Amino acid sequence: xxxxxxxxxxxxxxxxxxxxxxxxxxxxxxxxxxxxxxxxxxxxxxxxxxxxxxxxxxxxxxxxxxxxxxxxxxxxxxxxxxxxxxxxxxxxxxxxxxxxxxxxxxxxxxxxxxxxxxxxxxxxxxxxxxxxxxxxxxxxxxxxxxxxxxxxxxxxxxxxxxxxxxxxxxx
Numbered sequence: 001x002x003x004x005x006x007x008x009x010x011x012x013x014x015x016x017x018x019x020x021x022x023x024x025x026x027x028x029x030x031x032x033x034x035x036x037x038x039x040x041x042x043x044x045x046x047x048x049x050x051x052x053x054x055x056x057x058x059x060x061x062x063x064x065x066x067x068x069x070x071x072x073x074x075x076x077x078x079x080x081x082x083x084x085x086x087x088x089x090x091x092x093x094x095x096x097x098x099x100x101x102x103x104x105x106x107x108x109x110x111x112x113x114x115x116x117x118x119x120x121x122x123x124x125x126x127x128x129x130x131x132x133x134x135x136x137x138x139x140x141x142x143x144x145x146x147x148x149x150x151x152x153x154x155x156x157x158x159x160x161x162x163x164x165x166x167x168x169x170x171x
Contacts, residue, residue: 002107004114006164007098008036011091012045014083021083023076037067040106041098042115044122045079046167048091053167055122056082057131060115062108066096078131095164118168125169 013027031037043066045057057078061069069075083092097114099106122130164170 002110003100004041004097005100006161007096009093009095011093028071032067036096038065039098042118043070044095046093054126058118058122060111062106062111121168
């Protein structure tokens, strides 16, 4: 069974346009080169409001790594309306939930299960603002996300995991 971890949180580069805002393609190309984006798993777009971050879209990168899938043309279109509605005041971020020990091909069925669970939890947290609600009723079992769905190891929980749990409403 594959184990997933909250790998990173990256602020999505936004440029202000005359009629709203858009993802900055030039800065995005640089961000995609980061090693975090060369892995497989699921990703969650969120908007950081003063009262806390809210998930707005959940996706998966199982046939292509994060660098190809996370910012594909169709995904940018999906979040563009949310950017225009909120970005003038609030930053957009993408969270990477990566499969650990990725030797060989990614475990597509487990990535699919993690995506379903993340959509389920994101729908609970943001029922009106989540862009994807397909498969929201799925509540899989036997999933493992380090520090979240597994036995928490002794010591301090990483800040990134605490932020992710708050954003997804898991506390």
